[in-house]
Amino acid sequence: TQLLEQSPQFLSIQEGENLTVYCNSSSVFSSLQWYRQEPGEGPVLLVTVVTGGEVKKLKRLTFQFGDARKDSSLHITAAQPGDTGLYLCAGGAGGTSYGKLTFGQGTILTVHP
Amino acid sequence: NAGVTQTPKFQVLKTGQSMTLQCAQDMNHEYMSWYRQDPGMGLRLIHYSVGAGITDQGEVPNGYNVSRSTTEDFPLRLLSAAPSQTSVYFCASKGTNYGYTFGSGTRLTVV
Numbered sequence: 001t002q003l004l005e006q007s008p009q010f011l012s013i014q015e016g017e018n019l020t021v022y023c024n025s026s027s028v029f030s031s032l033q034w035y036r037q038e039p040g041e042g043p044v045l046l047v048t049v050v051t052g053g054e055v056k057k058l059k060r061l062t063f064q065f066g067d068a069r070k071d072s073s074l075h076i077t078a079a080q081p082g083d084t085g086l087y088l089c090a091g092g093a094g095g096t097s098y099g100k101l102t103f104g105q106g107t108i109l110t111v112h113p
Numbered sequence: 114n115a116g117v118t119q120t121p122k123f124q125v126l127k128t129g130q131s132m133t134l135q136c137a138q139d140m141n142h143e144y145m146s147w148y149r150q151d152p153g154m155g156l157r158l159i160h161y162s163v164g165a166g167i168t169d170q171g172e173v174p175n176g177y178n179v180s181r182s183t184t185e186d187f188p189l190r191l192l193s194a195a196p197s198q199t200s201v202y203f204c205a206s207k208g209t210n211y212g213y214t215f216g217s218g219t220r221l222t223v224v
Contacts, residue, residue, distance in 0.1 A: 009153070031211045042117075042203050042215030043156070050211065088155060092211060099144040099163055100171065101213065103155035 002027040004091050006104025013079055014112050021074045021107045023089035030094035032065050032072040033101070037086040048092075079111045115139050119204050119216035126194040126223045134189040134219050136204030142214075144207045145187040146171070147179065149200040150218075156203065162187055194223045 005024045013019055023032070031050045035043035047056050049065035049072065056063045060083075062075040072089055086108050090101040120135045138145065143164045148156040148171075158171030160179040168179050176198060178190040187206075191198060201220050205213040 004155075006155070033212055035215075040217070042205070042217050043213075044215070045212035048211040090156075099146075099207065100158060100161055101146070101156075102172075103148075103157070105153060105155045 002029070002091060002093065002102045004089060004102050004104040006089055006107055008107060009105060010108050012110045012112070015080055016078050017111075019076050019079055019109070021087055021089075021109075022071070023073070023091075023104050024071045025091060026070065027091070028069050029091035029102075030069075030098070031092035032069070033090045033092060034063055034072070034074055035088040035090060037088060037106075043088055076109075079109075081111045081113050084109055084111050117204055117206055117214050117216035119202075119219050121219060122217070124219060124221050126191070126221065128194060128196060128223060130194050132191050132194065134191070134202055134204075134221075136187045136189065136216060137185050138187075138206040138214070139185065140206060140208060140214065141184060142206035142208040143184070144213075145181065146205045146213065147177070147187070147189045148203045148205065149173065150203060151200050159189065159202075191221075196223050199223045
């Protein structure tokens with residue numbers, strides 16, 4: 001069974017601060033996906049990284065996939081109250097299990113004005 | 114463009130009752146999955162399908178049944194509801210891209 005450890009579980013910061021969320025595993029994933037979830041809604045895909053060492057930027061969000069494809073990070077620069085939500089990382093399996101996702105526990109981010 | 118539609122949005126069951134959670138997608142996606150979400154545990158995979166007629170178990174399949182007779186529909190059946198199955202259930206689908214599209218969820222309470 002593949003496991004993904006996501007940290008921190010809770011993050012409460014002031015508007016304008018920077019933050020980083022981490023996802024770590026002892027398993028290799030074929031892809032690493034990041035989702036954001038609002039209360040009462042399903043997760044919405046933010047980005048997918050598939051190549052070891054890959055870095056993707058989405059406005060103030062920077063996503064990185066570890067060289068060995070076992071870990072990933074999400075960095076938010078100058079956080080805003082609109083960034084508040086649940087952030088989830090998910091590792092995609094390969095081979096005969098392609099399409100299966102393993103989720104981390106999630107990080108609840110609160111950005112105070 | 115409906116995406117992934119889940120019904121019902123809320124449901125209360127008594128212990129031992131059975132029910133079916135419906136999921137339909139209109140994007141012609143081959144892959145479909147059911148997850149449950151519990152506080153502090155992220156989303157856990159219940160069952161999974163790579164196409165019509167093909168299903169496989171996920172991490173927490175006990176007490177749940179699925180079938181995939183068409184590409185569009187992937188219902189989840191609770192055989193005999195237990196309080197431990199109180200959760201929020203999400204259906205998701207994906208096509209050739211990596212990312213999944215999720216429905217808005219079914220909040221189930223078993224009393």
